[in-house]
Amino acid sequence: MKNFNFVVAATLQAGGQPLRTTSFRVHVHNSITSAWMTPVSMDAVQEEPDHMFSIYAEFSDGTVGDITYHHGITWSTNQLSKITMTNVGKFTPVLDQSSIGPASALVLAALPATLNSIFVTDGIVNIVDSWQNPFASPTNRPRIDFIRGPNKMNYNDPDMSNILFVSEGFNSLEEDYFNTLTSILAGQMEEPSQFPWSTLVNKINFWSLFLPSADQECTVLSEQIPYNQLNFEVLGGEHYEPKMTGIKQWISNADAYLKGYSFISTIGEIAIKVPGFPDTDSRRYQPLNRATKIASPELSLSALIEIVGYPTPCDTNQLTTSEADLLNYKWKILYDPGISLEGVNAAGSKHVPKDTFIFWAAMANRRLTNHRNTAFKIAIGGTPRTDRFSTPDRNSSFHLNNLRRANVDQLLYRIREGATVTDPIIGYVWGRSAYTD
Numbered sequence: 001m002k003n004f005n006f007v008v009a010a011t012l013q014a015g016g017q018p019l020r021t022t023s024f025r026v027h028v029h030n031s032i033t034s035a036w037m038t039p040v041s042m043d044a045v046q047e048e049p050d051h052m053f054s055i056y057a058e059f060s061d062g063t064v065g066d067i068t069y070h071h072g073i074t075w076s077t078n079q080l081s082k083i084t085m086t087n088v089g090k091f092t093p094v095l096d097q098s099s100i101g102p103a104s105a106l107v108l109a110a111l112p113a114t115l116n117s118i119f120v121t122d123g124i125v126n127i128v129d130s131w132q133n134p135f136a137s138p139t140n141r142p143r144i145d146f147i148r149g150p151n152k153m154n155y156n157d158p159d160m161s162n163i164l165f166v167s168e169g170f171n172s173l174e175e176d177y178f179n180t181l182t183s184i185l186a187g188q189m190e191e192p193s194q195f196p197w198s199t200l201v202n203k204i205n206f207w208s209l210f211l212p213s214a215d216q217e218c219t220v221l222s223e224q225i226p227y228n229q230l231n232f233e234v235l236g237g238e239h240y241e242p243k244m245t246g247i248k249q250w251i252s253n254a255d256a257y258l259k260g261y262s263f264i265s266t267i268g269e270i271a272i273k274v275p276g277f278p279d280t281d282s283r284r285y286q287p288l289n290r291a292t293k294i295a296s297p298e299l300s301l302s303a304l305i306e307i308v309g310y311p312t313p314c315d316t317n318q319l320t321t322s323e324a325d326l327l328n329y330k331w332k333i334l335y336d337p338g339i340s341l342e343g344v345n346a347a348g349s350k351h352v353p354k355d356t357f358i359f360w361a362a363m364a365n366r367r368l369t370n371h372r373n374t375a376f377k378i379a380i381g382g383t384p385r386t387d388r389f390s391t392p393d394r395n396s397s398f399h400l401n402n403l404r405r406a407n408v409d410q411l412l413y414r415i416r417e418g419a420t421v422t423d424p425i426i427g428y429v430w431g432r433s434a435y436t437d
Contacts, residue, residue, distance in 0.1 A: 029060060225363055
């Protein structure tokens, strides 16, 4: 059914007793309108295995989804001599010790025959030198710098701890900024308020490793919702400050607001920009103005989503004509005949307050943001899921499609403190000992 999405729950049972329940969201789309690889380009170090681009697609209903593992995608490259490629899209840059400097290749993907009219934008691979290329000048290899501590020469003392700050999402012009931040962080840990760290300062050495990233910031995997904060404390009148938040945080904040626990600051108000209204329509910004807590049978945002699912731009485009159309021709027919909407009809057994509806409609703007091309391929959050095992929006980890712990060990174990071959190799303090060659 067009623009239809729902949640399926599955329960594992043993002896007739439920052991575990999980759930996932199904969203049925009519068609794909465009597809592209993300990030647009990726820096990949020679010999680092299992890199992989993701493929995002925009559907006919205006939503964006990840189709990387869609059955039937064919992967290839235009440079078989530079990268090895698997049939599932993973690639490894080939070590080329005869040359120093970047090389490039393209990763290509073709959708299955049923979707072959949709062209997937190619991914660009920038192949860079291996971490410890013996043909590269030592001054051009990654190195570790000492920040502060009791004695940097005691790094291998079993009674000493060594903390390493690593850059991620800092470009080549931001090394001084990174060094300033690491120096401040190390200094703050010595302050009495930072107990117990402050009692251990004579047992900790602080170090830094700067690797520039092509793109600033980190990859965010979770869906993001753009909104605007209406601020009246700006000279010249009201001012809309653009904001963005993860979808889970959005739902949590909305429910807290609707239950009377406002997250709105005292210096401004929240105004939600609702999709579907043109920029010339004053209704495009819907201020939240509820003065009382929701009460039965009024629905919170999470309760409304359980009934009608997430909105799409197609849903909110109907708002330019009538909210009643959405209520009467979709919600009441498909989901629950007892549902009602403030300002449209009398309260039913499940009533949607205006503010709940505004929060819900703004979710039609949710987007997966393009990945960032960064040094360590750190990703924040997780891809969209509804179950209790989904990744919190603020959790960070290696993006397993692009970098693994073994790759980092390969860098750390051989790294020196300083830029000459006579400087000591100290990376084994952090790198695993399997990489001893």
